[in-house]
Amino acid sequence: MEKITKRILSGVQPSGDLHLGNYLGAIKNFVSLQKEFECFFCVVDLHAITVWQDPKMLKQKTREVIAAFIASGIDPETNTLFVQSQVPQHAQLTWIFNCVARMGWLNRMTQFKDKAGKNSENVSVGLFSYPILMAADILIYLATHVPVGEDQKQHLELTRNIAQKFNTDFKTDIFPIPEPLILGAATRVMSLRDGLKKMSKSDPSNYSRIMLSDTEDEIVKKIKKAKTDPLPLPVNLEEAKKRPEAINLLTIYATLYDEDLEKVVADYAGKEFSQFKRDLGDLASSKLSPISLEMNRLMKDEKYLDSIISDGKRRASSVAEPVLAEIYEIIGFYRD
Numbered sequence: 327m328e329k330i331t332k333r334i335l336s337g338v339q340p341s342g343d344l345h346l347g348n349y350l351g352a353i354k355n356f357v358s359l360q361k362e363f364e365c366f367f368c369v370v371d372l373h374a375i376t377v378w379q380d381p382k383m384l385k386q387k388t389r390e391v392i393a394a395f396i397a398s399g400i401d402p403e404t405n406t407l408f409v410q411s412q413v414p415q416h417a418q419l420t421w422i423f424n425c426v427a428r429m430g431w432l433n434r435m436t437q438f439k440d441k442a443g444k445n446s447e448n449v450s451v452g453l454f455s456y457p458i459l460m461a462a463d464i465l466i467y468l469a470t471h472v473p474v475g476e477d478q479k480q481h482l483e484l485t486r487n488i489a490q491k492f493n494t495d496f497k498t499d500i501f502p503i504p505e506p507l508i509l510g511a512a513t514r515v516m517s518l519r520d521g522l523k524k525m526s527k528s529d530p531s532n533y534s535r536i537m538l539s540d541t542e543d544e545i546v547k548k549i550k551k552a553k554t555d556p557l558p559l560p561v562n563l564e565e566a567k568k569r570p571e572a573i574n575l576l577t578i579y580a581t582l583y584d585e586d587l588e589k590v591v592a593d594y595a596g597k598e599f600s601q602f603k604r605d606l607g608d609l610a611s612s613k614l615s616p617i618s619l620e621m622n623r624l625m626k627d628e629k630y631l632d633s634i635i636s637d638g639k640r641r642a643s644s645v646a647e648p649v650l651a652e653i654y655e656i657i658g659f660y661r662d
């Protein structure tokens with residue numbers, strides 16, 4: 327099999343409304359990575375069902391993620407945009423990896439502990455084994471690089487362990503050991519209501535996140551209401567790092583503006599939050615509203631989105647099928 331050197335796989339769950347964290351921590355980076363890498367971007371619906379998803383909404387949310395990719399500037403011609411459940415090799419390889427990964431490795435995953443909390447006896451088995459499916463997502467395409475937010479670093483480490491163990495157990499070098507790409511300052515965008523909590527789709531407060539579907543007015547209002555401490559803006563980066571709400575807003579500003587964080591901190595040093603929030607509101611709405619408008623336009627064109635998904639399935643399958651066939655061969659499965 328030909329050696330791949332620059333291939334990326336990443337995914338976004340269709341589990342709710344996409345927010346600024348998904349955009350700055352993932353999608354915006356995908357846009358710049360497409361220039362340098364061969365990219366596979368998928369809507370990870372198999373991951374989404376690790377917690378309950380309303381069947382009436384799932385298809386709509388799936389199309390919405392594809393629309394967000396395209397509206398943000400990912401070219402569907404040069405990149406493969408697809409839906410995970412349409413390529414069964416992800417699930418097939420997951421079973422094999424279930425038999426490679428060790429219980430001890432999974433028991434160490436902190437995201438499971440955070441998500442399951444005190445309810446760990448009652449959550450789905452899928453939520454526990456989710457990182458194994460993620461390993462299969464990446465390795466079925468022999469991806470060499472994976473853009474990850476802070477929260478996914480540990481899962482990528484597990485993927486690397488699985489690839490390494492498979493290669494060693496079966497004396498092969500089929501799997502690359504994928505490298506993490508942690509890009510930009512906003513690897514972890516925090517809630518607008520609590521600078522110590524990740525901005526997430528499942529937070530019950532709408533004011534905790536800016537959604538890609540928010541109007542300009544909503545964006546400005548949410549930023550105006552964002553929690554801050556009573557002091558003026560920090561005078562340097564060191565001070566900013568000790569003030570979670572301040573560093574979060576400053577980081578959002580710097581990332582949206584493609585500016586160095588230290589420079590933004592210096593520009594606003596000692597100023598009042600009211601002025602900074604006005605500037606941030608204007609910046610965020612000017613950057614996000616074209617995406618939101620384009621997403622809305624694309625969402626009305628179901629036929630177009632479905633054609634992208636269908637083309638993505640064809641392209642993704644043409645890579646995944648021969649890789650799985652070779653894995654079956656290596657394992658020694660009977661084949662006719």
Ligand code: AQP
Pocket residue numbers: 337338339340341347348349350351352473474475476477478512513514515516524525526527528529
């Ligand atoms: N707050 C965030 N800051 C930076 N990056 C983030 N990502 C998510 N939240 C933030 C990144 O977005 C990509 C897609 O995420 P996902 O859809 O797979 O799910 P998630 O990480 O579980 O996102 P949520 O919104 O936090 O969902 P819930 O509330 O369901 O848990 C990933 O690359 C992720 O790192």
